[in-house]
Amino acid sequence: MKNPKIKSEEIARIAGVSRSTVSRVINNYSNVPAETRDKVMKVIQDYNYFPVMSAQVLAGKRMRTIGLFLIEPGNVSSDSLTNMLLVSVIENASEHGYYILANIIRDTKNKDTIRSVKEIFMQKRIDGGIFIGAAINEPLIEELIAEGFVVGVVDQNQEYPQSNRIVANFNNDSGMKQALAYLVDLGHTKIGVINGDMNRLSGQTKYEGFKKAMHLHNLPVKPDWVLPGDFHDRSGYDAIQTLLHIPTDLPTAIIAANDSVAFGAIRALKEHGLQVPEDISVIGFDDHVLSDMHHPALTTIRVDFNDMLKHLTTDVIAKIELGTTNIKEITMDCSLVVRDSCKRI
Amino acid sequence: MKNPKIKSEEIARIAGVSRSTVSRVINNYSNVPAETRDKVMKVIQDYNYFPVMSAQVLAGKRMRTIGLFLIEPGNVSSDSLTNMLLVSVIENASEHGYYILANIIRDTKNKDTIRSVKEIFMQKRIDGGIFIGAAINEPLIEELIAEGFVVGVVDQNQEYPQSNRIVANFNNDSGMKQALAYLVDLGHTKIGVINGDMNRLSGQTKYEGFKKAMHLHNLPVKPDWVLPGDFHDRSGYDAIQTLLHIPTDLPTAIIAANDSVAFGAIRALKEHGLQVPEDISVIGFDDHVLSDMHHPALTTIRVDFNDMLKHLTTDVIAKIELGTTNIKEITMDCSLVVRDSCKRI
DNA sequence: CTGAAAGCGCTTACAG
DNA sequence: CTGAAAGCGCTTACAG
Known part of the structure; x- marks a missing residue:
């Protein structure tokens, strides 16, 4: 350790000013003449001086x-x-x-x-x-x-x-609205949803958005097609397992609370011999890094x-x-x- | 902001001791009787006191x-x-x-x-x-x-x-030795390598390890089969493009500097109609999170x-x-x- | 076992 | 424009 850390006092001494002035140039006070500033800055640079942060903070500066x-x-x-x-x-x-x-x-x-x-x-x-x-x-x-x-x-x-x-x-409301408008435009009316974690605000607002959007299109929200989830892949998989085991007809499209959930859902669908999008359409949310490379490439709501x-x-x-x-x-x-x-x- | 932050001096006053003693209990000095310690700790807890870090550091403690x-x-x-x-x-x-x-x-x-x-x-x-x-x-x-x-x-x-x-x-040396021993055991003798970034130590040691291991098995390192790379997917892809366009026979197995490179290499091989491992074997390095799910699941050298x-x-x-x-x-x-x-x- | 005091390295009113 | 001084909130020899 060759460096016993020079401190502001020495900088001041070498530059021929007071510690106050050194501090002023460091903190960019306006009332320091250019000449003085330059003189002090030179010493600061020559000696590779940096103020000790804890001293600065104790004296009233922020930690940043x-x-x-x-x-x-x-x-x-x-x-x-x-x-x-x-x-x-x-x-x-x-x-x-x-x-x-x-x-x-x-x-x-x-x-x-x-x-x-x-x-x-x-x-x-x-x-x-x-x-x-x-x-x-x-x-x-x-x-x-x-x-x-x-x-x-x-x-x-x-x-x-x-x-x-x-x-x-x-704006999950808007996101859901866009997703739904797209599906409706494709001719879908039987639309299901796999929710996210309802302890998270986004889990709630996405579902609220879904319901509002369905209402907007005069589409009924069928309870059998509202599946619980938690934003993770696995929950999408499980949701589909559930859906396929209850005696109900299937929706033609499913909106997943996020892309991971969509991946899980698609995996489960495939295992049951259902192809996406041939047999059922799936749309995600978030635009995960992998959604682009996924098979099929996932249609989704992008979020930045x-x-x-x-x-x-x-x-x-x-x-x-x-x-x-x-x-x-x-x-x-x-x-x-x-x-x-x-x-x- | 309801909290004007109580300081050690007040804790001391309330507990009826000096700041020194407060500091001693905070810093767990052994020479504070249990009774005093408890008394002070109680006040500290009651008032939800935490020493200000910058003061501690300025007084000689570490930032931690x-x-x-x-x-x-x-x-x-x-x-x-x-x-x-x-x-x-x-x-x-x-x-x-x-x-x-x-x-x-x-x-x-x-x-x-x-x-x-x-x-x-x-x-x-x-x-x-x-x-x-x-x-x-x-x-x-x-x-x-x-x-x-x-x-x-x-x-x-x-x-x-x-x-x-x-x-x-x-221990890249050992890793390469294991990879090679495995390939040799499978009957391979024509073995190529796609290097990593040679500006990185691991890029170098992996290649050194490869050469040493080849030598150990009395296998020649064929220059045409030593491809440059940089640890990224793309470089594996490019390496294979290069390999397939030079007039040489192909190795039966390739060791990639890491799994990303292996992914890229396999992608390029597939595009040229070569199946892994049917037509050519590929082994990676690092055991990437995706290697398990990759098609084919990637044989690799695991690193923790x-x-x-x-x-x-x-x-x-x-x-x-x-x-x-x-x-x-x-x-x-x-x-x-x-x-x-x-x-x- | 414990307190008074010095010191850590800065910043910033204050006074000139 | 600038310096002397107080103060930031702690810790730790030092002395008892």
């Missing part, structure tokens, strides 16, 4: 880091979405000069977990947090918000609007997580910096992507 | 955070490996009470990038760093090490052994990134805490996973 909390009960590893989210958040934060402290939460109800998440905020390790994967009501998040910390949450709404809570969602996270990150940082008290709610559009999994009838 | 630097020139998003690595590092660090500051490096040669990475270390935002995706020689990393920072690096060696550098690798990162993280933290001066080099075993992409001839 935001905590990213990925709520993932199961194995995160398999989900390549998480990865994209992370990259998106990191790079956007970075553009604002912010850093990301990445965390995984396995269980939001776990005592130790709750304590350690709160600790991160209370210790002032971070200036704010972003939660991904939250259920509709997460006491942990509510507590944090009540404490006044700024938090961004994907997939929640402003039930009790608070200015330090920023929510981000997709990247862009959403970008907005959320930016807004969280803005809230931290500006402390504005307006209520922030981000809603992103989604759009139909037609591929090969639906057929005209 | 390590920087994770993912070097990813292209789009990270598609690679589900990154995700696994991240989770593995976060959870292991967490077990040691450490946090992960996650960073993406697009270009290790970029001036601004270099500066900002160095800044993170110099500012003392982190106690150490872990680099994933590094080339054999990364001046940035060398500088950091020269400065005395503790750095863990995947896929590099201890060329100039330094105690604050910790490297982690797989998770476990490697766990060791690396643990060792980096140990080095930070203990400051030991021994040279650390982690080498992980790999093992053959037989599936359906190789055939006996």
Whole structure:
């Protein structure tokens, strides 16, 4: 370790100014003449000086880091979405000069977990947090918000609007409407749905959107064709198993709460000798990375997580910096992507 | 914001002790009688007190955070490996009470990038760093090490052994030996290879391992059958295109530098009407998440990134805490996973 | 066992 | 425009 870390005092001495002035040039105060600034900057660069962050923070600066909390009960590893989210958040934060402290939460109800998440905020390790994967009501998040910390949450709404809570969602209503309009246009009237996790806002809004859209087209929502699911492949598979074992006629088209569910559903259909889209049409939601390569290529509702996270990150940082008290709610559009999994009838 | 953050001084006052004592119980000093400790702890809990981290750090404690630097020139998003690595590092660090500051490096040669990475270390935002995706020689990393920072690096060696550098690798030599022994056992003697990125240590060691293993079996390494690649799917595809367009007979088996390359290679082979393993055997390396589901299921050399990162993280933290001066080099075993992409001839 | 005091390395009113 | 000084909230020798 060749570096005993030069500190601002020495920079000041060498540049022939006071620590105050060194601090002023570092913090870009306007009242420092160019000449002085240049002189000090030269010394700073020559000595490769960087202010110690903890000293800056203790003296009143921000950490410039935001905590990213990925709520993932199961194995995160398999989900390549998480990865994209992370990259998106990191790079956007970075553009604002912010850093990301990445965390995984396995269980939001776990005592130790709750304590350690709160600790991160209370210790002032971070200036704010972003939660991904939250259920509709997460006491942990509510507590944090009540404490006044700024938090961004994907997939929640402003039930009790608070200015330090920023929510981000997709317009699932519109997405479902598009999906349905497309199917109806193809001649479908017998349409089923495999739901997502109803503990998540998007699970609910997608189903609500489905019902509304069906109503719009004067189509009945047949209870036998409303299958439970949880956003995972397996639940799509199971839903089809269920559907095929009840004495009912089959829908001609199925809307899945997301593409993973659609994959599972198609797998189950194939196993029962039903071809997609020849025998039954399937439409997904989210536009998963693999949907394009899937056989058949999956028709779906595209959603731009990247862009959403970008907005959320930016807004969280803005809230931290500006402390504005307006209520922030981000809603992103989604759009139909037609591929090969639906057929005209 | 209902919380003006209670500080240690008030805790002390309320508990009827000095700040010194409060600090002692927080830091678990042994010379505090149980009675005093309990009394103080009660107040700490009652008031939900957490020491401000920047103050602790400024007073000499560690940040307890390590920087994770993912070097990813292209789009990270598609690679589900990154995700696994991240989770593995976060959870292991967490077990040691450490946090992960996650960073993406697009270009290790970029001036601004270099500066900002160095800044993170110099500012003392982190106690150490872990680099994933590094080339054999990364001046940035060398500088950091020269400065005395503790750095863990995947896929590099201890060329100039330094105690604050910790490297982690797989035993590619052994892996290649296993792959080759298997192919030879199946009767293959005409064996080709598609290399990985030769700027990466693993690219080199895999090829070296291949050559050594061929030599061991008295098999000639035919130059026409040594194809360049870069660890990505596309390069495997391109390699096969090249191979099929040169006037040479074909090998009966091909070893790919990793599974992505193998996927690309198999895709190209199929397009040329060659079936795997019927017409040509292909073996991969790394055991990608998708290899199991691939058609044909890919025979490969399994490698446990998770476990490697766990060791690396643990060792980096140990080095930070203990400051030991021994040279650390982690080498992980790999093992053959037989599936359906190789055939006996 | 425990308190008073110094110190960690900055920033920012304050005064000039 | 600029410096001296106070203060940020802790920890840890030091002394008793």
